[in-house]
Amino acid sequence: MKITVTVNGTDQARDVEPRLLLIHFLRDDLRLTGSHWGCDTSNCGACVVWLDETPVKSCTVLAVMADGHRVTTIEGLARGAVLDPVQAAFATCHGLQCGFCTPGVIMTARWLLDHNPDPSEEQVREAISGQVCRCTGYENIVRSVLRAARDDGGDTG
Amino acid sequence: MGRTHATAREVLVQVPAHVEYEKATSVEQALSLLARYGPGARVLAGGHSLIPMMKLRLVQPEVLVDINAITGLRYIQTAGDQLRIGALARHADLLADPLAGEHFAILHDAERVIADPVVRNWGTIGGSLCQADPSEDLSAAFAALKGSMIIHGPGGSREVSARAFHTGPYQTVVGPDEMLTEIRLPIRPDGGSAYLKVARRAGDWPIVAAGAAVWLTGDGDRIADVGIGLTAVGATHFVAAEAEDFLRGQPAGEQTLARAGEIAAEHCRPVSDQRGPADYKRHLVRELTVRVLRTAVGRARGLAS
């Protein structure tokens, strides 16, 4: 089935099986390997991307459902060489270790700060509660997001 | 000992089997597609109940009828003395909706503990109800609120009580050529509601959950009407009918609430599994029924809860 999905601002036309999961469309068809596949039961969130500006678990969405829609992945977050403040904050605050959960968590964090620019620690934890990290124990992820909120504040006003 | 073949069910696969796909942009179109393809067709909404089952190949539809483009089905609004929820309302929509929160605290209590925030972005109310998992939380909540479902089919639309909607595990009254389009909840005065869930971890399916909606007499002393929903304990239609019958007309005090909890616990059918043994689940039914009734009564009386 022919679909066209606007991924990170670029229209991508492909012929896909209806059963193809969005995560595999991104990784295998478009070679956007920044989003990852970590479980079988929609629990881990390594696959989180934005579908029309809403974070979704792309392992639980079919690529055909994204036909005519917009998808944003981690590769679409930075502006060329300029990192998004969330990305920069994760590096500053040691919010990642192995990096496997990181793209999905960053996408959720970016969305959170777009809608709630000054979240409490509890709100940050709640926002990422559907995503698993095995390396950090979450503490530095939370600090990274709170740091990005502080750094963001000056820019967006 | 006999011999077995490795059957499809026993083979771990984790990606869906081949399936055909159609997109509907209106209810009429969706219904005609369902009629055309017959029982091998399944409605695809958020997909967060259906697609996980397809990945495990526990369910293998021949055709998916994607209804996400029927944007007119995504709403939460009042109409007279009803709150009406479109079947394509996402869980996140319901959790964020101030009308829902104002009139039915039970819905916010439940949504807060359904899955996780990212899954709630995409899973729909209609999809969850139609999946009819015995551990699904909104079924008990809508049953407690005595809501009703609007089902569209080739003959037009019909209204079914939320307390008759589910006919068994993974079974509803929605026929293969029909579609759930709306949930209606009566807004009644002097009411309060609450939902409480015990799980092994945030976002997990419930071990047991209970929801209650109470409507008090004008003086706030007696229970004029009550709905009690139970999740994950095999309660028929997710309802604790005997406990409801006992409570109606009773004073809204600790003794009667405690008795209601006992009756609810006596009449449920919990099964031992890795979430917990049956005796513990039965205990939770009693404990949680009392707690949600207490909170619901407090809210009905306008007290902080």
Add this chain to the structure above:
Amino acid sequence: MTHAYGPVPRKEDARFIRGQGTFVDDIVLPGMLHGAILRSPLAHARIVSVDVTAALAHPMVVAVLTGEDLAERGMAWMPTVFGDVQAVLATDKVRFQGQEVAFVVATDRYAARDALELIAVDYEPLPPLIDALTALDPGAPVVREDLPGGNHIFDWSAGDKAATDAAFAEADVVVGCDMMYPRSHPAPLETCGAVADYDMTGGRLTLWSTSQAPHAHRTMYAAVTGLPEHKIRVVSPDLGGGFGAKVPVYPGYLCAIAASEVTGRPVKWVEDRSENLMSTTFARDYHMHGEIAATADGTILALRARVLADHGAFNAVAQPSKFPAGFFHIFTGSYQLRAAHCEVTGVFTNKAPGGVAYSCSFRITEAVYLVERLTDMLARELGMDPAELRMRNLLRPEQFPYTGPTGWQYDSGDYPRALRLALDLAGYDDLRREQAERRARGEYMGIGLSFFTEGVGAGPRSQMDILGLGMADGADLRVHPSGKAVLAISVQTQGQGHETTFAQLVAHELGLSPDDVDVVHGDTDRTPFGLGTYGSRSTPVSGAAAVVAARRVRERARLVAAAMFEAAPDDLEWLDGKWRVRGDPDQAFGIAEIARAAHSTLELPAGIEGHLDASAVYNPPNLTFPFGAYICVTDVDPGTGEVSVRRFIAVDDCGVRINPMIVEGQVHRGLADGIGIALMQAIAFDDTGNCLAGSFMDYLLPTALECPSPELGETVTPSPHHPVGAKGVGESATVGSPAAVVNSVVDALAPFGVTHADMPLTPANVWRAIQGRPVRTDLAIS
């Protein structure tokens, strides 16, 4: 620049925050095929027949391998890391649910999985052995009829039994308990996988795989495939976590290799999460009986333990070969003891193989859990505060180096100071007061302590080897003419930050910036031989090798600098990152200038051939012994059994800290592990051998909502034998934390008379414990 230690931001982050890491599943090669494994649904069965005809007829299937196909190539069986054998693809029998039976190779990953359903396997079910406690009963189903011992693997003991029995006989108080450390799984977020590319023309195999020990794997592949070792290149690209899960060689890797040989094309195999949980190395599964003996005034005299170790269907414990029970005999803990004795019996069952993984430091997780639970139980029996009991019995600083009753030689430590710091950070006395007030109101909070010592950095070659390969590790350091350096190391990061910390180690020795040092790892073509990363050994072993190599470079630089100064080498001193003439400090040469000179036309002194490069293989003289004091505060709802972790205080001593930011990150993770292991993670089986935790829906991992913000403290007692005094910290918090959580919950439930309940303390288990009927957590709940 002389001080490169410190919270230096990580160099590896640049690619990960952009989603530009290269994990195994990101690798795509021209013509690459996809493999999928057909696995046994039964825990114990004879294989009658395997019919792959329908699978081969699938238009997108290129090949199907069965156990018979591999047997023809001598690859149906492989050695485990502990000298047993394990089936790559089953031939005669399957011995655990999820065991590998056939391998499909297709042109895309979905077709490969579709084709699994087209393979018809005829099984003759056999009675399964699931309950380890029955493994040695007469009439128990035999898992390994290929071995003389049947279900019995080993008996092992340590300590002085006679002295221990004597101490117990003298004791005023003896407390005993049966306690289980249930089977769990490290579950790194990236599952295991490989891309095998066999080049028929050159006879060369390149294998990208999720391996924590690429060189050891290479040696193993040479033995199993018959390919010569110098024609095998194993590359570990970025790994999405390891935690011991990626130490063994898995059947999938060998299937991918065989498939590449057969098809002449690259073959990728990446497992699903269910495969990961059901077939790759589990952790723990120790059934322990422990006893502690003390005087009435709270002096601990002795400890003894009897353990039944469930190893699954093959003995694949990844630990030094002379230690069948790993380092369990460190169960003597952190206390002054007169004597101790332990006995461990290992058995086979119809479950996946493994046992040593998940940051266990070779069974030290089990040992610490046992001794810290017993200590708390002793405190309760004596009516003594558990902090006071520990403080009374902790080893004193003047006793170090300390040789314990089972032979461990602890290198350094000031234990009372660490415990005192933890108690201060926690506000311990206030917590006890609060607990009393809450109890009076019918609210139940618990305060649980854990003090641990672990031994890491395996290890001295004479004592420690894996399959005969001594556990020394190497480092090669090259310095370019411009003074930039490249360090090639034999260990493999899976997120611990080696690219940064090892650069810091070298930079510190050579007066460079960490940005001047590039760290190369994971590619057997480009790095020296070593045994890999696990058991917290990177810093103690490979880190030491890097330091030794850097110091050799520095000494070579001295000789060159002397030539540059036209002075005698002994007249030079290393000050502030440069070689200077003693007494004339303004004249100085840094490594960059000296490297340039070494490559120049300068007349070089004897011993310098034209470069500064140096190598080292470090054979550690001993393990290093990090330690810590943890305190966990929980609130328990007895009506529902729910446990909420309110606070986690952790004081760690890992010797000198190279990068405190990275050290703290390791501790954060380990505390989360403790919460998960203590409260929700366990792999149970029903009586037909079905694995009940084959997905993240049932194998529950803690989220950000279950983990409070940790409160960390540190003390620093350097290791006297490590070149920079560092000890390693990767596993410390996973070792120390579960006991703190369990002690806390049991403490909360004390008013109900609960003295013990096994992990995981799920709401059901807590409620049942209150009723006096705790749940057995390794079997199906009924």
